Amino acid sequence: MGLEISGVSVRFGGLHALDDVSIDARGGMITGLIGPNGAGKTTLFNVITGVQRAASGRVLLDDTRIDRVPAHRRARLGLGRTFQRLELFGSLSVRENIRVATGALPRSRREATVNQLLDRVGLGDVADERADALSTGVGRMLELARCLAAEPSVLLLDEPASGQDDQDTARFAALLTSLAADGMAVLLVEHDMELVMGVCERVHVLEFGRLIASGTAEEIKNDERVRVAYLGEEVPA
Amino acid sequence: MNEFIGFTVSGLVSAGLYAIVACGLTLTYTTTGIFNWAHGALVAVGAFSYWQFAVDWGLPTPLAAAICLLLVGPLMGVTLEAVIMHRLEGTSEATRMVVTLALLLGVLAGMNWIWPPSQQRLVPRIAGGHVLTVLGQRVPYSDILVIATGLLVAVGLRTLLYRTRAGVEMRATVDDRTLATLNGASPSRTAMRSWAIGSTLAVLAGILIAPRGALSATTLALLIVNAYAAAVIGRLRSLPMTFVGAVILGLATGYAQGYVGSRQDITGYQYLVGLVNVLPVVVLFVALQFLPQSRLRGARVLRVKEVSSRPTWPGTLVLAVSVVIVAVAVAPLLSPGDLNSVTKVWGLAIVALSLVPLVGYGGRLSVCPLSFAAIGAVVVSHLGGSGNPVVIIWAVLIAAACGAVLSLTVIRLSGLYLSLATAAFAVMLDNWILTLPKFTAVIRVPFTDVTLYRHEITIFEGGSLDVRRPSFFGVHTTGDHAFFIYGAVVFALVTLVVAAVRRSDFGLRLIALKDSPVGYATLGLNGRLTSMAVFAFSAGLAGLGGAVYGAAIQRPSPNVFSFFSGLSILLAVVILGVNSIGAAAAAGVFVGGPALTNLFPGLAQLSSTLIGTAGIGLGDNPNGAVPAEMRPRWRPVPRAPVVLVGGLAAVVITYFLTLAGVLGNWTFATVLVVVLLAMPPVARYVAEIPAPRPVRDAEADGLSGPPELLGLTLPVTSADLDRVSREISVPRPRPTGGSHGT
Numbered sequence: 001m002g003l004e005i006s007g008v009s010v011r012f013g014g015l016h017a018l019d020d021v022s023i024d025a026r027g028g029m030i031t032g033l034i035g036p037n038g039a040g041k042t043t044l045f046n047v048i049t050g051v052q053r054a055a056s057g058r059v060l061l062d063d064t065r066i067d068r069v070p071a072h073r074r075a076r077l078g079l080g081r082t083f084q085r086l087e088l089f090g091s092l093s094v095r096e097n098i099r100v101a102t103g104a105l106p107r108s109r110r111e112a113t114v115n116q117l118l119d120r121v122g123l124g125d126v127a128d129e130r131a132d133a134l135s136t137g138v139g140r141m142l143e144l145a146r147c148l149a150a151e152p153s154v155l156l157l158d159e160p161a162s163g164q165d166d167q168d169t170a171r172f173a174a175l176l177t178s179l180a181a182d183g184m185a186v187l188l189v190e191h192d193m194e195l196v197m198g199v200c201e202r203v204h205v206l207e208f209g210r211l212i213a214s215g216t217a218e219e220i221k222n223d224e225r226v227r228v229a230y231l232g233e234e235v236p237a
Numbered sequence: 238m239n240e241f242i243g244f245t246v247s248g249l250v251s252a253g254l255y256a257i258v259a260c261g262l263t264l265t266y267t268t269t270g271i272f273n274w275a276h277g278a279l280v281a282v283g284a285f286s287y288w289q290f291a292v293d294w295g296l297p298t299p300l301a302a303a304i305c306l307l308l309v310g311p312l313m314g315v316t317l318e319a320v321i322m323h324r325l326e327g328t329s330e331a332t333r334m335v336v337t338l339a340l341l342l343g344v345l346a347g348m349n350w351i352w353p354p355s356q357q358r359l360v361p362r363i364a365g366g367h368v369l370t371v372l373g374q375r376v377p378y379s380d381i382l383v384i385a386t387g388l389l390v391a392v393g394l395r396t397l398l399y400r401t402r403a404g405v406e407m408r409a410t411v412d413d414r415t416l417a418t419l420n421g422a423s424p425s426r427t428a429m430r431s432w433a434i435g436s437t438l439a440v441l442a443g444i445l446i447a448p449r450g451a452l453s454a455t456t457l458a459l460l461i462v463n464a465y466a467a468a469v470i471g472r473l474r475s476l477p478m479t480f481v482g483a484v485i486l487g488l489a490t491g492y493a494q495g496y497v498g499s500r501q502d503i504t505g506y507q508y509l510v511g512l513v514n515v516l517p518v519v520v521l522f523v524a525l526q527f528l529p530q531s532r533l534r535g536a537r538v539l540r541v542k543e544v545s546s547r548p549t550w551p552g553t554l555v556l557a558v559s560v561v562i563v564a565v566a567v568a569p570l571l572s573p574g575d576l577n578s579v580t581k582v583w584g585l586a587i588v589a590l591s592l593v594p595l596v597g598y599g600g601r602l603s604v605c606p607l608s609f610a611a612i613g614a615v616v617v618s619h620l621g622g623s624g625n626p627v628v629i630i631w632a633v634l635i636a637a638a639c640g641a642v643l644s645l646t647v648i649r650l651s652g653l654y655l656s657l658a659t660a661a662f663a664v665m666l667d668n669w670i671l672t673l674p675k676f677t678a679v680i681r682v683p684f685t686d687v688t689l690y691r692h693e694i695t696i697f698e699g700g701s702l703d704v705r706r707p708s709f710f711g712v713h714t715t716g717d718h719a720f721f722i723y724g725a726v727v728f729a730l731v732t733l734v735v736a737a738v739r740r741s742d743f744g745l746r747l748i749a750l751k752d753s754p755v756g757y758a759t760l761g762l763n764g765r766l767t768s769m770a771v772f773a774f775s776a777g778l779a780g781l782g783g784a785v786y787g788a789a790i791q792r793p794s795p796n797v798f799s800f801f802s803g804l805s806i807l808l809a810v811v812i813l814g815v816n817s818i819g820a821a822a823a824a825g826v827f828v829g830g831p832a833l834t835n836l837f838p839g840l841a842q843l844s845s846t847l848i849g850t851a852g853i854g855l856g857d858n859p860n861g862a863v864p865a866e867m868r869p870r871w872r873p874v875p876r877a878p879v880v881l882v883g884g885l886a887a888v889v890i891t892y893f894l895t896l897a898g899v900l901g902n903w904t905f906a907t908v909l910v911v912v913l914l915a916m917p918p919v920a921r922y923v924a925e926i927p928a929p930r931p932v933r934d935a936e937a938d939g940l941s942g943p944p945e946l947l948g949l950t951l952p953v954t955s956a957d958l959d960r961v962s963r964e965i966s967v968p969r970p971r972p973t974g975g976s977h978g979t
């Protein structure tokens with residue numbers, strides 16, 4: 001169960017944004033996806049969710065191929081995501097943003113779901129504010145809530161903790177862990193290493209569009225290539 | 238053979254003209270990102286100024302041409318950039334289009350003022366009757382001149398863009414304004430240049446077109462819609478492809494005109510002749526289908542926030558009820574003539590209202606509202622011989638179905654391309670379908686004589702429709718008085734429907750889809766289905782509007798549903814506030830009401846001119862007048878009940894005095910205007926509310942002060958940091974250090 005990507009390549013003109021990348025994210029756990037700026041993390045999310053076409057490769061959701069399926073149908077099949085550059089419905093209120101996402105639920109459950117999610121991510125106080133008036137950190141929480149409203153089985157998060165302070169981040173980590181405990185597959189792109197190493201069971205590392213390492217958090221921390229390429233450490237002489 | 242050469246030459250002449258127009262349009266679009274709907278109007282200005290200098294004032298031809306090309310063209314371009322276009326930076330694509338559409342209408346109105354259409358204007362051919370003999374065919378020099386100029390312009394522009402520094406700067410500005418600035422290009426200088434060149438090319442086309450028939454501003458402006466097809470074949474980017482497009486289009490029209498358009502003896506001539514005339518528009522429609530699939534768009538950052546406030550039930554009910562009350566009250570005051578002409582107000586207001594969900598909530602700028610209204614009117618006339626009101630439901634359903642079909646063909650298109658497609662649809666309907674003579678539709682089982690369905694269809698019969706006014710359970714709306722009130726009731730009901738839609742989940746989805754199509758799709762919602770639904774809904778309402786409008790006029794001719802009339806309605810709604818239901822009512826009254834022309838007889842152009850000028854100012858306030866100006870001004874009034882009651886009482890008393898014949902109509906009108914003007918300030922004084930402050934630019938940006946002073950003389954607040962972070966889409970720097978911030 002979960003998400004499986006194999007052999008995905010994307011080219012922008014001469015640039016290999018992704019080159020034969022294969023990773024997976026299993027249900028019930030949090031998987032990290034890290035890599036320096038421009039490594040192709042967001043591009044991979046775009047391919048998975050159907051926003052961007054891949055030149056080759058396969059995307060499997062719960063063992064069904066979805067790479068020829070239009071974006072909205074993939075979401076209906078259980079794929080949810082947030083965006084690095086927020087994609088909120090700016091002129092709607094926080095509450096209405098979540099309400100829109102409950103479109104697939106039966107009408108009778110919508111109202112309750114919205115209220116429950118507002119509580120769960122702690123947005124009750126700003127429920128009636130316009131989404132484009134929110135700060136980045138709060139906006140990210142709203143995107144998460146909106147995405148949860150569609151009840152996904154796989155959750156892709158693109159730098160959800162940036163723009164949040166340490167206290168928020170700690171609460172956010174707890175929320176992620178509880179989501180995974182409910183059986184959701186979470187794929188987390190994040191630059192905050194403390195967070196990634198703290199919550200992720202497995203981590204994939206991308207560099208220049210290529211997968212350079214996959215393993216448990218502990219293995220990745222100690223992988224020499226990763227330390228050189230990404231964590232920016234000198235190889236001990 | 239001779240015939241063939243003749244048709245080829247005339248096709249190439251059209252091709253030359255199309256090339257000049259389309260290249261100018263493409264140039265300004267690629268370098269400034271603004272699609273100039275008014276380009277055709279500039280062509281008309283060129284043609285008329287040339288006539289003014291060369292014919293009316295009798296200057297020698299070369300001098301007249303030189304004045305037009307060296308003075309009129311560049312000056313017009315520079316003025317456009319300085320006064321209008323440069324303010325459009327950072328506005329939505331829809332706002333940009335509305336502004337240039339307004340310019341189109343404004344320029345046409347202005348031209349009708351300067352050069353009244355009643356006078357016939359002819360321009361002699363350049364190089365008179367001299368001909369050159371090509372393959373035994375005599376070709377006038379003036380034709381050769383047009384063909385050669387078209388070629389020269391295409392080659393010249395391409396050289397300019399790729400071989401000169403100015404051209405390279407122009408292209409760089411399109412790709413990345415900021416980057417180009419850093420490299421020493423000046424975006425305002427390049428914009429100025431490209432508007433000057435674009436407008437001069439329009440004038441050039443005007444001069445070349447001028448001798449080819451009596452001058453008519455609207456015909457010229459519409460003719461140029463044909464050239465858009467060439468520009469779209471070039472994907473509004475590539476000049477060589479635009480040129481190829483112009484040649485294909487020119488030859489196609491040349492042969493079609495030659496082999497079909499002038500042969501009354503061929504079968505089906507009467508059905509085909511219209512098609513020949515709209516052939517370029519058909520090509521435009523088809524070419525749009527071959528554009529590359531648009532990718533899912535992300536959210537945009539705009540200079541001015543768009544607001545779409547949720548209508549409240551009490552507010553909407555007050556509006557609906559007051560519409561009916563006002564209609565009942567005003568009807569007895571009007572003279573029979575005036576009453577007859579105001580009956581059309583409500584039909585137009587419903588058409589205006591049909592644009593609120595589509596253009597306002599959905600952000601899809603469709604420019605063919607009256608086309609669906611025409612369909613509604615035709616249905617009612619065709620099926621409703623005896624005034625049976627059930628046909629109104631048919632009008633709504635059939636118009637909605639047509640809307641759904643149109644949306645299917647344009648569903649992949651967004652923004653500008655969608656608007657172009659709807660314009661093409663409107664022109665096709667105007668100039669072909671609505672002019673079709675009577676025909677019989679027969680559906681047969683193939684290869685047999687078994688007829689499943691046979692129906693004689695009359696559209697406008699080449700003249701005017703006969704639309705009966707309906708009657709309900711024995712209540713007839715045949716008289717103007719009854720019909721006026723009936724229209725108000727229908728309009729009031731429709732406002733309730735639109736308010737319900739805005740308040741529903743569907744309404745939320747429309748706005749969500751406009752704000753972020755990518756966000757919408759990744760939540761599992763089907764954007765295409767949503768677009769189709771709103772298209773059908775809006776077309777259905779427009780069909781209803783057309784049914785009411787048609788019945789108001791009783792014998793409408795096709796030209797009351799013309800593209801330009803539709804444009805006035807669209808612009809009026811957008812100017813007044815396309816997200817607001819009240820604005821639609823006001824737009825209907827403004828466009829359909831006789832008030833302005835009654836007050837200023839002889840200024841028939843006044844409402845177009847007003848719409849044009851107001852629309853041009855829209856760049857600064859895309860939300861429109863009602864939400865931005867009227868609502869804040871009137872908000873204090875309900876909070877000072879004394880003033881509200883007092884004002885109403887004054888109006889009611891004067892009304893009854895007028896009805897009793899004690900006071901004249903004009904006194905009543907004056908009192909009404911005075912009360913309306915006085916109420917907001919008096920209420921504010923009584924309720925002790927400070928006058929509304931004008932919103933400063935910086936605040937519109939969401940910053941606490943002017944950006945250039947923040948951090949220097951003004952402190953940067955935390956809200957400013959958030960705003961800036963959003964704007965440049967980087968995460969806000971974290972106050973305490975994480976291990977790896979971006």
Ligand SMILES: Nc1ncnc2c1ncn2[C@@H]1O[C@H](COP(=O)(O)OP(=O)(O)OP(=O)(O)O)[C@@H](O)[C@H]1O
Pocket residue numbers: 012015017035036037038039040041042043044084
């Ligand atoms: N639409 C596009 N057209 C051209 N190049 C693109 C496009 N989208 C991304 N790229 C390029 O592809 C590469 C990968 O980009 P991507 O956004 O996926 O990186 P990322 O790993 O998410 O980086 P970051 O950590 O900065 O978010 C970058 O070099 C980027 O410039």
Ligand SMILES: [Mg+2]
Pocket residue numbers: 041042043084158
């Ligand atoms: Mg990224």
